[in-house]
Amino acid sequence: MPPRPFKALVVYEAEKNTFTRRIEECDTSRLPENEVLIQVKYSSLNYKDALSATGNRGVTRSYPHTPGIDAAGTVIESSNSGLTPGDDVIVTGYDLGMNTHGGFGQYIRVPPEWVIRLPKGLTLRQSMIYGTAGFTAAQSVLRLIDYGITPEQGTVLVTGATGGVGSIAVSLLAKSGFQVIAATGKADQKSFLTGLGAAEVISREETSDTSDRALLRGRWAGVVDTVGGNTLSTVIKSTGYRGAVTTCGNVSSGDLHTTVYPFILRGISLLGIDSANCPHGIRLHLWEKLSQEWKLEKIDQLATEIPLADLSNHIDLILQGKLKGRTIVNMQNV
Numbered sequence: 556m557p558p559r560p561f562k563a564l565v566v567y568e569a570e571k572n573t574f575t576r577r578i579e580e581c582d583t584s585r586l587p588e589n590e591v592l593i594q595v596k597y598s599s600l601n602y603k604d605a606l607s608a609t610g611n612r613g614v615t616r617s618y619p620h621t622p623g624i625d626a627a628g629t630v631i632e633s634s635n636s637g638l639t640p641g642d643d644v645i646v647t648g649y650d651l652g653m654n655t656h657g658g659f660g661q662y663i664r665v666p667p668e669w670v671i672r673l674p675k676g677l678t679l680r681q682s683m684i685y686g687t688a689g690f691t692a693a694q695s696v697l698r699l700i701d702y703g704i705t706p707e708q709g710t711v712l713v714t715g716a717t718g719g720v721g722s723i724a725v726s727l728l729a730k731s732g733f734q735v736i737a738a739t740g741k742a743d744q745k746s747f748l749t750g751l752g753a754a755e756v757i758s759r760e761e762t763s764d765t766s767d768r769a770l771l772r773g774r775w776a777g778v779v780d781t782v783g784g785n786t787l788s789t790v791i792k793s794t795g796y797r798g799a800v801t802t803c804g805n806v807s808s809g810d811l812h813t814t815v816y817p818f819i820l821r822g823i824s825l826l827g828i829d830s831a832n833c834p835h836g837i838r839l840h841l842w843e844k845l846s847q848e849w850k851l852e853k854i855d856q857l858a859t860e861i862p863l864a865d866l867s868n869h870i871d872l873i874l875q876g877k878l879k880g881r882t883i884v885n886m887q888n889v
């Protein structure tokens with residue numbers, strides 16, 4: 556097939572460590588030589604995309620580059636027998652949008668192993684309301700449940716609660732019968748969080764201990780931490796006996812200062828969450844759950860839909876911690 560023209564957000568390194576971005580005309584001949592060409596209908600904005608768009612070398616090594624770790628769309632060409640033109644599919648994680656042209660372009664070309672058929676029960680748009688953030692929230696909640704945390708053991712705390720991962724974690728935990736405490740830096744978003752199912756909303760300061768104490772009062776049976784840094788050290792020392800804390804994020808910091816005492820005196824566990832390279836079987840299981848048993852009735856209320864033209868502005872906002880819920884990009888609306 557002749558190359559197809561399309562629009563994409565492209566990030567350039569203007570001079571060493573100075574980055575600019577603009578929407579420009581590309582064509583499919585510039586995409587990597589993989590087996591499956593997908594027309595992207597929706598993408599979504601994750602914190603990692605903003606890092607890629609601003610030159611974070613831990614995410615993206617070389618530029619020009621099109622970020623976008625999430626994409627949902629329709630197969631256009633496939634040399635893989637398992638995928639046929641016309642199939643609706645989703646791609647999240649792996650190397651998409653990191654060092655491979657990502658979902659902020661109207662076409663992507665990816666290996667078949669990265670592709671998942673759109674689960675029954677979800678539209679393409681809804682799959683991107685979840686996106687990597689929702690998938691990560693689901694993985695975090697499942698890890699706590701599989702570890703053995705039950706609603707009878709006490710409350711579960713979610714930090715960075717109005718963010719993408721946080722807001723979906725609050726919703727999934729509440730749907731699973733947990734009493735959820737939401738910690739946020741946005742004092743004006745209490746009703747948003749209680750609307751998602753939080754039983755109580757506390758301020759970010761309550762999860763930012765500045766004492767040198769090795770242990771604080773055990774308040775939570777489990778924690779979904781999306782923030783890292785001092786927030787993570789604080790929640791580790793305020794988790795109750797045999798509780799568990801999941802860690803997926805670093806919006807505050809990638810550092811973690813702790814002692815062994817929460818682990819050896821309270822028997823708490825720290826559970827690491829990675830979505831990019833999550834094994835295929837677990838991926839399928841989690842997407843199945845998100846589309847059926849854990850499907851959120853209010854999923855559409857979590858999303859702000861923007862056209863591609865507004866993406867650059869929203870990249871700045873997510874870096875400032877100013878967005879709430881999920882931001883999805885309608886890739887057909889330029």
Ligand SMILES: NC(=O)c1ccc[n+]([C@@H]2O[C@H](COP(=O)([O-])OP(=O)(O)OC[C@H]3O[C@@H](n4cnc5c(N)ncnc54)[C@H](OP(=O)(O)O)[C@@H]3O)[C@@H](O)[C@H]2O)c1
Pocket residue numbers: 600601602603687688691714715716717718719720721738739740741759781782786802803804805806807828829830831873874875876877878879880
């Ligand atoms: N491990 C993985 O596979 C994986 C997958 C997805 C995401 N992540 C990571 O998870 C984190 C959250 O991602 P996201 O997409 O949910 O981002 P997001 O939508 O920007 O949400 C982050 C939230 O954290 C809070 N926050 C922001 N800056 C903060 C600061 N300096 N100190 C404390 N809290 C702060 C804010 O919520 P409040 O105002 O409500 O406090 C913000 O909305 C990121 O670090 C991302 O890279 C990891």
